[in-house]
Amino acid sequence: DYKFWKTQPVISFDEKISQEGPIDSRKTVADISEKPLPLLEGFEWDTLDLTSTKELDEVYNLLHENYVEDSGESFRFKYSAEFFDWALKPPGWKKDWHVGVRVKSSKRLVAFISAIPLRLKLHDKIIESVEINFLCVHKKLRSKRLTPVLIKEITRRVNRYDIWQALYTAGIVLPSPISTCRYTHRPINWEKLHEVGFSSLPEDSTKEDMVKKYYIDENNEAIKLEGLRKMTEDDVDEVLELYNKFQAKYELIQVFDKEDLKHWLLKGKEVIYTYVVEDKSNKKITDFFSFYLLPFKILNVPKHEQLNISYLFYYGTDHDSSKKELETRLKLLMKNALVINKGLKIDVFNALTSQDNTLFLEDLNFGLGDGYLNYYLFNYKAFPILGGINKHTKL
């Protein structure tokens, strides 16, 4: 019955929204305690230094052993030091916001929660906020109500910087999602996905049918995009312009400056991949797309150690004068993304039903997954965004 969440400034399930805006009456930094919240006896707070390999490894190990698993306990996210560098240290990151809980006696890290700065734009209002992620409590400490303490402590630490809003996502339902997206999966190496139990064989199909259905021909001249290449630092200005133009139609977006864009699209080696299409005649960038890599560790099939997974991230195109043109162009871009993914030995390409993804998902054989992703705002009332975050209705 959401004993904790009922006490927090979030939208309740049956609430009718009449106007968008903050929920809590405006506080100031001076109202916020300088002291951390009290913790269970025997535990202590620790601010982690993720520039230190040792502490980064501790977070890695905690999450590796205790973070999100699928319900069958067959897979677990396999985060890497490089991934955390990318996800937890964007421009403006604060050490204060990498919060750990340790056992006092052994100093063992048993819980973690993080915030990163995030400038949101919701229906033309800029909201200075943070994104909360990587909340994790050691399996042996579950159901002891440590989570509310972690959330209140990260809230305190964020408030101390005069920030009062947050965005977070979760698979579980809490009061109340502003939007919900579904995960979709595009098998690339169907055979391996089947062997590890990620993809099942439909009753009316054979394995050969499935392999054929998902076959990607990397030599298909018909989809070759002239001028497709990896994005470099020299492209940042142009890609930012394209990003801004393309995202303008969405209801809830992340506002990037040059440094942000450089970080999110270029910084993580072997984590984030971004490609652009350059028009050879005038050297202008007409399109870009990006995806990040986050493998699964396979827990119970000895033959395979990990599943290579990539996630579609941001994209944009100039070819969007009509819905039809946009649809055609996105299909072409995503076909090229699939070829690149195959070259990187990715087993499955995931995408949410966000942005303009529904224009190409079905055609390109993305299948609906079991997983949903709920988006939440902390201390902000907003009209629900129907049909998935960023899915626009204007075109």
Ligand code: YNC
């Ligand atoms: C969750 N994922 O409902 P009620 S996602 C938020 N997000 O409270 P206890 C959650 N709340 O219902 P356990 C939550 N999961 O009584 C549970 N809760 O009101 C709520 N899993 O606490 C829950 N990572 O400590 C209940 O639960 C209360 O021991 C119960 O621990 C939960 O990062 C958890 O899935 C998730 O490590 C830590 O199961 C544990 O069961 C675990 O007794 C595996 O807690 C990893 C996992 C979650 C990934 C994520 C986003 C988190 C957002 C947190 C909310 C941030 C609010 C904004 C703060 C900043 C504000 C500013 C400014």
Ligand code: MG
């Ligand atoms: Mg607990």
